[in-house]
Amino acid sequence: xxxxxxxxxxxxxxxxxxxxxxxxxxxxxxxxxxxxxxxxxxxxxxxxxxxxxxxxxxxxxxxxxxxxxxxxxxxxxxxxxxxxxxxxxxxxxxxxxxxxxxxxxxxxxxxxxxxxxxxxxxxxxxxxxxxxxxxxxxxxxxxxxxxxxxxxxxxxxxxxxxxxxxxxxxxxxxxxxxxxxxxxxxxxxxxxxxxxxxxxxxxxxxxxxxxxxxxxxxxxxxxxxxxxxxxxxxxxxxxxxxxxxxxxxxxxxxxxxxxxxxxxxxxxxxxxxxxxxxxxxxxxxxxxxxxxxxxxxxxxxxxxxxxxxxxxxxxxxxxxxxxxxxxxxxxxxxxxxxxxxxxxxxxxxxxxxxxxx
Amino acid sequence: xxxxxxxxxxxxxxxxxxxxxxxxxxxxxxxxxxxxxxxxxxxxxxxxxxxxxxxxxxxxxxxxxxxxxxxxxxxxxxxxxxxxxxxxxxxxxxxxxxxxxxxxxxxxxxxxxxxxxxxxxxxxxxxxxxxxxxxxxxxxxxxxxxxxxxxxxxxxxxxxxxxxxxxxxxxxxxxxxxxxxxxxxxxxxxxxxxxxxxxxxxxxxxxxxxxxxxxxxxxxxxxxxxxxxxxxxxxxxxxxxxxxxxxxxxxxxxxxxxxxxxxxxxxxxxxxx
Numbered sequence: 001x002x003x004x005x006x007x008x009x010x011x012x013x014x015x016x017x018x019x020x021x022x023x024x025x026x027x028x029x030x031x032x033x034x035x036x037x038x039x040x041x042x043x044x045x046x047x048x049x050x051x052x053x054x055x056x057x058x059x060x061x062x063x064x065x066x067x068x069x070x071x072x073x074x075x076x077x078x079x080x081x082x083x084x085x086x087x088x089x090x091x092x093x094x095x096x097x098x099x100x101x102x103x104x105x106x107x108x109x110x111x112x113x114x115x116x117x118x119x120x121x122x123x124x125x126x127x128x129x130x131x132x133x134x135x136x137x138x139x140x141x142x143x144x145x146x147x148x149x150x151x152x153x154x155x156x157x158x159x160x161x162x163x164x165x166x167x168x169x170x171x172x173x174x175x176x177x178x179x180x181x182x183x184x185x186x187x188x189x190x191x192x193x194x195x196x197x198x199x200x201x202x203x204x205x206x207x208x209x210x211x212x213x214x215x216x217x218x219x220x221x222x223x224x225x226x227x228x229x230x231x232x233x234x235x236x237x238x239x240x241x242x243x244x245x246x247x248x249x250x251x252x253x254x255x256x257x258x259x260x261x262x263x264x265x266x267x268x269x270x271x272x273x274x275x276x277x278x279x280x281x282x283x284x285x286x287x288x289x290x291x292x293x294x295x296x297x298x299x300x301x302x303x304x305x306x307x308x309x310x311x312x313x314x315x316x317x318x319x320x321x322x323x324x325x326x327x328x329x330x331x332x333x334x335x336x337x338x339x340x341x342x343x344x345x346x347x348x349x350x351x352x353x354x355x356x357x
Numbered sequence: 358x359x360x361x362x363x364x365x366x367x368x369x370x371x372x373x374x375x376x377x378x379x380x381x382x383x384x385x386x387x388x389x390x391x392x393x394x395x396x397x398x399x400x401x402x403x404x405x406x407x408x409x410x411x412x413x414x415x416x417x418x419x420x421x422x423x424x425x426x427x428x429x430x431x432x433x434x435x436x437x438x439x440x441x442x443x444x445x446x447x448x449x450x451x452x453x454x455x456x457x458x459x460x461x462x463x464x465x466x467x468x469x470x471x472x473x474x475x476x477x478x479x480x481x482x483x484x485x486x487x488x489x490x491x492x493x494x495x496x497x498x499x500x501x502x503x504x505x506x507x508x509x510x511x512x513x514x515x516x517x518x519x520x521x522x523x524x525x526x527x528x529x530x531x532x533x534x535x536x537x538x539x540x541x542x543x544x545x546x547x548x549x550x551x552x553x554x555x556x557x558x559x560x561x562x563x564x565x566x567x568x569x570x571x572x573x574x575x576x577x578x579x580x581x582x583x584x585x586x587x588x589x590x591x592x593x594x595x596x597x598x599x600x601x602x603x604x605x606x607x608x609x610x611x612x613x614x615x616x617x618x619x620x621x622x623x624x625x626x627x628x629x630x
Contacts, residue, residue: 054529074532081533087526091548100544101534145530152534 002030005155005188006051011060013046020046021057021212028156028190033182035191035199038209039235044192045160047209051190052081052158065155079156080149084164086141088133094120094144095129101152119147122181139170146181156188163198175201196236200224208232229342233275240281240317244274244341252341255312257291259334263341273342278319280338283307289331295324388601401602410586410603417583418610420497421565424504428512428561429554431505436517436550451517454510462507466574469503470494473575495577503571508564512557519553520546555618562618563611583607 006028013021021043028034036044049055050062053074062070069077080101088097095116102112120126123143133141142162149157159178163171179202182189193199199206200220208215208223208231216228227233230241244254246266252259254274266272286292293311300306307318311332324330392398404410439450457465472478473494480490493499523546531541569584576582583603590600 052533054532074529075535075537081530083526083530085524085526087524087530089527089531089545100531100536104535104540148530148534 002032004028005030005065006190007061007063008047008050009061009063011047011050011057011062013043013050013055013057019212021050024060024212024214026207026214026217028188029205030155031186031188032204033179033189033191033202034205034207035193035203036207036209037193037196037199037235038215039194041211042209043212044194044209048081048158048160048190048192051156052079053077078154079158080152080154081158081160082142082145082149082162084161086138086145086165088141088145088148090133092133093129094125094131094133094136097133097144098148098151100148105152115151119151122150122184123147123177139166139174142166142174143177150181150185150187154187156190157185159189159191161193162191163195164193171198178202200236208235210235226340227275227342229345230273230275233273233340233342238278238317238319240274240276240278240314242274242276242314244272246270246272246341250336252339255291255314257312259290259339260336261339261341262336263339266341266343271344273344275340275342276334276338278306278317279304280334281309281316281318281320282333282335283309283318283320283322283324284331284333286329286331289333291332293330293332295326295328295330298324298326385601385604388597389605390602391598393598401598402605404599404602405606409581410583413581413586414583414606414610416497416581417566420501420504420582421562424501424508424565425512425558425562427501427505428509429558431509432512432516432557433554436513436520436553437546439513439517440520451514454513457506458510463570463574465507466503466571469499469506470574473499494575495579497576497580499575500572500580500582503575504565504568507571508561511560511564515556515560516550516553519550523549559615559618562614566611566614567607 004027008024008026011021011024012019024043024047026047036047038044046055050057053069053072053076057070060070061068064077064079074081089100092100098116098119099112102115107115116129117126120128123146125140125143125147128136128140128144133144136144142165145162146157162178163174166174175198178189178191182202191199191202200223203220205217206220206223207217210231216223216232218226223232223236227236227239233239233241242254244252246252246263246269247258248268249264249266250261252261252263252272252274283289291311293309293316295307296310296315297308298305301319304319304321305323307320307324309316309318309330309332316332318332389401390397390399392400405414439447442450473491474480475490475492475494477494483490493502527545527549528541531545536544567584569582569588572580572582572585573588576585584607587600587603587607590596590603
């Protein structure tokens with residue numbers, strides 16, 4: 001494992017008495033693509049701004065490459081930011097925008113020329129030097145913003161929802177571009193988004209945040225397949241989250257039916273949250289199923305059908321490539337391996353805190 | 358057809374423009390280049406070189422320039438402070454700046470005449486405090502002072518407008534790229550507010566250059582600006598030809614100064630004109 005490059009220790013921040021981050025601890029490794037993911041107001045952007053130096057934490061320390069940089073101004077930090085709304089300088093040409101940071105560092109003219117060429121090539125906009133900012137589309141502007149940041153050879157690139165203002169197709173293209181850039185540059189990316197698909201596509205590590213607390217840190221696979229609580233399960237993709245009772249190890253009762261599962265250590269007769277992904281629900285003939293139900297809704301989604309099945313009083317969300325017309329009677333089957341058991345939070349507050357420890 | 362209807366909407370303005378701008382200018386041009394008997398002459402225009410006219414023109418240029426510079430020096434930092442305030446208090450402060458503009462222009466000048474006069478409020482206040490009297494009425498200082506007072510909002514508002522349009526992101530991006538406060542000011546804030554500065558300069562310099570009411574009331578007949586000379590030509594000497602000739606010269610100065618400022622504004626990249 002590569003070394004820790006950024007270490008956030010006990011970060012607390014509030015605005016106008018409103019707590020935004022509460023004792024946040026997080027480290028970022030060298031060369032990783034780390035995504036801060038969460039709904040708006042979860043504190044992800046504030047975390048990024050604290051790393052960038054645009055906000056000072058009320059308490060806590062920011063360590064960068066072994067040095068305490070908590071009180072350092074943004075212009076003295078070895079990292080660069082790509083802003084959501086591009087924030088290009090409208091009175092400068094594209095070349096001047098890219099050269100801005102290099103001129104401040106008093107680099108030679110030849111060096112700057114070279115760097116501009118290199119950066120424009122990297123973002124697939126060679127030959128755009130003389131163009132004005134206003135002649136560019138949103139996607140092109142965001143590429144220039146990225147080029148402007150990376151010419152300074154930062155150790156870390158901070159990206160604050162950089163694709164938020166782009167349309168879907170362009171956003172998907174840019175996701176691949178960003179992965180390619182990250183690999184070519186070999187630097188650390190810290191990425192903020194509320195789009196779970198974006199996070200799953202690009203990240204090495206995802207940090208799921210809610211209400212100022214980190215919910216779960218892990219690889220995209222970890223987060224998707226083994227969400228630690230109902231919030232994460234619900235936020236990352238669609239889920240069936242059902243009340244259940246853990247009868248004993250490897251056996252859970254859901255909707256009055258006993259399902260074998262693979263989880264252990266929850267005790268006996270413990271109330272739990274059970275998460276089953278819609279693509280893990282298998283529809284079979286009624287006699288083959290563990291429980292039976294009726295199809296209440298059918299929507300074509302392109303790759304798959306999205307079906308709702310009412311069974312034992314619960315509306316199951318199912319994604320399948322097999323079509324089952326509305327009103328048909330079906331059986332439901334779930335592989336034990338695809339049943340995810342989670343402790344119930346004791347209160348709403350704990351819902352946010354529980355994975356913080 | 359639809360286009361024609363749209364053009365018709367401009368009709369009232371067109372009539373206004375022809376009746377109150379083009380026609381008067383044509384009349385002025387006619388008088389400027391003719392004698393009282395109606396024959397062609399350059400004399401009215403070239404009479405600007407008469408020492409009394411030239412002196413008035415130069416004094417007008419000088420006072421307008423001083424007034425513009427003072428307004429600029431006062432306005433720019435003020436616009437910056439204003440822009441840094443909370444949105445709510447910004448509106449209130451802008452309102453206070455605009456408030457005097459709701460009062461009649463002549464009334465404000467008259468008020469300053471009373472305030473500044475020998476036995477006026479300011480001097481009696483200074484007297485009770487045992488301080489020396491402020492004897493600036495009927496001097497160029499009083500004229501400049503009052504012009505600054507009158508024209509200051511015209512400088513503040515365009516600069517403040519340009520400054521308010523700068524996104525917080527843009528400043529943060531510059532800081533992020535390593536710029537300190539001074540670099541940010543000279544490379545980002547100043548160039549991005551240049552259009553406002555140019556509008557402000559034009560909106561202060563041009564009326565200051567052509568003003569005659571301020572010097573009339575606060576100059577006590579001792580401060581003769583080109584505006585006063587023109588006014589006298591029309592109103593006292595009834596010499597419309599001379600007045601038009603001098604007006605023509607003044608118009609040239611106004612047009613040239615606006616053109617100069619506009620070309621500067623274009624360099625800034627975000628000209629408003």
